[in-house]
Amino acid sequence: MNNRAMKQDTDSYDKSPQMSDEEYLRWRNLIQERMGLCIRETRMDFLKRRLWERMRYLTIPNYRDYYEFILRKDQNRTEWQHLLELLVNCQSAFFRHLPSYDALMNTVLPEIAKKYFPQKQTLFFWSVGCSRGQETYSLSMAFHHALGQHSNLDASVIGTDISFRALERARKAEYSFLEVRDMPDIFREKYMTEIGKSDAREGKSILLNKHLVKYRVNDHLRKPVTFRFFNLNLPNNQDIPIQDIIFCQNVFIYFGIEDRAKSILLLLKHLKPGGYLFLGPGEAVGIRVSGATLTHFKDTLCYKRTREEVHVQITQR
Numbered sequence: 197m198n199n200r201a202m203k204q205d206t207d208s209y210d211k212s213p214q215m216s217d218e219e220y221l222r223w224r225n226l227i228q229e230r231m232g233l234c235i236r237e238t239r240m241d242f243l244k245r246r247l248w249e250r251m252r253y254l255t256i257p258n259y260r261d262y263y264e265f266i267l268r269k270d271q272n273r274t275e276w277q278h279l280l281e282l283l284v285n286c287q288s289a290f291f292r293h294l295p296s297y298d299a300l301m302n303t304v305l306p307e308i309a310k311k312y313f314p315q316k317q318t319l320f321f322w323s324v325g326c327s328r329g330q331e332t333y334s335l336s337m338a339f340h341h342a343l344g345q346h347s348n349l350d351a352s353v354i355g356t357d358i359s360f361r362a363l364e365r366a367r368k369a370e371y372s373f374l375e376v377r378d379m380p381d382i383f384r385e386k387y388m389t390e391i392g393k394s395d396a397r398e399g400k401s402i403l404l405n406k407h408l409v410k411y412r413v414n415d416h417l418r419k420p421v422t423f424r425f426f427n428l429n430l431p432n433n434q435d436i437p438i439q440d441i442i443f444c445q446n447v448f449i450y451f452g453i454e455d456r457a458k459s460i461l462l463l464l465k466h467l468k469p470g471g472y473l474f475l476g477p478g479e480a481v482g483i484r485v486s487g488a489t490l491t492h493f494k495d496t497l498c499y500k501r502t503r504e505e506v507h508v509q510i511t512q513r
Contacts, residue, residue, distance in 0.1 A: 305339065336353045442467060456483065480497060
């Protein structure tokens with residue numbers, strides 16, 4: 197964005213209406229109810245900016261009228277999705293939390309393979325809040341890297357998110373150099389294919405041209421992967437099979453404690469006995485789990501389901 201465009205955008209935001217405390221609470225509660233996303237008062241400017249972007253497009257003058265508009269039955273689903281796309285953070289990365297993948301590949305997957313051998317078996321993986329698909333494809337790569345030699349085992353990997361825009365991007369399985377540069381070289385070289393440069397011109401530096409390279413996840417890694425919409429906070433009629441491995445990392449940092457507890461319970465109930473739930477470090481603070489054991493993998497927050505009945509209790513708010 198050039199300086200003039202940035203100034204116009206800033207000027208437009210400066211013209212946005214003031215938001216009262218009552219309006220902020222109404223919007224905060226609605227968003228939290230529908231998404232689980234907790235927008236604290238310190239982020240009121242972020243909320244105003246996102247609401248104002250839609251209000252300008254729709255020529256709606258104030259937050260109250262937009263609130264009533266988005267609740268109308270004829271607009272509810274479509275307009276809500278437009279707003280949702282502005283509110284969610286789609287930042288992700290391949291092998292984002294390496295200690296979790298080390299535990300998965302070096303301990304968890306060999307343990308599961310030993311349990312199933314020599315039976316023909318499909319291992320089910322679920323990437324929750326998958327964004328543009330990096331975590332989902334990382335799980336597919338991890339399976340092939342750790343267990344590719346086990347002919348009796350197949351993988352089924354599902355990635356879910358509430359952003360249709362992110363899911364569309366995930367299905368393409370194409371990523372820029374900047375999106376893959378921090379992943380371990382061995383995985384990029386073995387499981388991705390360089391598909392050329394776009395808009396590269398003579399005279400550009402080698403470094404700049406490298407930034408124009410795109411990478412595509414190899415077909416055999418994409419084959420077991422599917423993507424679909426799923427809202428953790430409104431899971432009704434969104435059937436997901438029982439899983440062996442669930443990754444849900446850097447999702448609950450945006451949730452309040454009640455929604456975190458509710459969602460962790462939902463995920464634990466979607467695990468097979470003996471299955472593993474990987475969360476982001478610190479994402480279960482104030483929550484006690486029974487029916488699943490906290491593992492002792494280094495620098496990793498992971499639960500192993502050990503009983504048929506699982507329960508979650510909030511211990512601090």
